[in-house]
Amino acid sequence: MDYRLLVLGLLRMQDMHGYQMAEVVETHFDDSVHDIKKPTIYDMLKKLAVEGLAESRDEQEGNRPPRTVYSMTDSGDEEFMRLLKASVTQYAPPHAYGDVALMFVDALPAREAARLLAERREALERSWEGHAGADPHHGATALAADRLAHHLRAEIDWLDVAIPRLQASADGDSDE
């Protein structure tokens, strides 16, 4: 999604080749931004180079496979700043995924729907405890972690309204 911003941001910190960037993501960001795949990184780096936002050079160490190292150009940096400002400002609608399921929920007996949502709540609660117990996040990821926590809470709170409501409606029309 914001892969452009992510790759630019990482490249900005340090010259890198694709494999290396994949490692950085996997080890340093494994929790929140785990979902960028190697080929995506390679493609993005190539694309950035074509657009003049990054430069590439070939390197070789010992007789390991040669590798293509990328570094940021000035216009790359400008683009990064531009994208960053736009992304920070913009409100990304919080989900929509999973919402489709909610729209069809009355295809299920209310009692079962309530049960399934309760299961979801369970999983969330565990996830929440994991977060609360974790060491407070350091600088860069603190904001994102905090935001995640707020949304986890919101999801739980919402379920605490929705589940009883479904249960009530299950008890109400038991004439089926």
Add this chain to the structure above:
Amino acid sequence: MDYRLLVLGLLRMQDMHGYQMAEVVETHFDDSVHDIKKPTIYDMLKKLAVEGLAESRDEQEGNRPPRTVYSMTDSGDEEFMRLLKASVTQYAPPHAYGDVALMFVDALPAREAARLLAERREALERSWEGHAGADPHHGATALAADRLAHHLRAEIDWLDVAIPRLQASADGDSDE
């Protein structure tokens, strides 16, 4: 994303051809699930037919273009139920999009970051008022709408913590 579930769910209500389903989505769901495109619908219908989850027949009305009407099969209905239960149960991590930006936020002067986040808050607040003012949602979309409202609130609440914090840090290290 959940396009499979969406298309199955719509088809379950009524036999349809692709164009018609695109219209239903556009007119009935324009708010929350506006983001499925016509070719996606066509492709999904074809795929469902190949998998035996839907059946197709050709129809023609007057001398308008002939059209391919799909209808649900029994195994389609089972698949729908299976998918639905899984989706309702599962907690979809609330976002991650936009989070990349937050991770790089300290590339900006704290003061500017605070200003941009305040802008984001503005937009959210407007969106929130829109929701609060809207007519209460009817059955099917009520759950989803309610959930959205909770998350909108959560995002605003989080910003109300994050913005002052950034501002404080801007005032703190004004030695730059």
Add this chain to the structure above:
DNA sequence: TATAACATGTAACAAGTTACATGATTTC
């Protein structure tokens, strides 16, 4: 010394979107 794991990457496929095609019907 055979097997596993590391380092570096590409090819082939899947999913979705934008842009277009084509004929009928309405509108000016």
Add this chain to the structure above:
DNA sequence: GAAATCATGTAACTTGTTACATGTTATA
């Protein structure tokens, strides 16, 4: 009767993922 719009759909492109290739170092 020309221009717009409706009705129905497909082709071509973009983006991202899974699965594979290829040589090198570590391990049993």
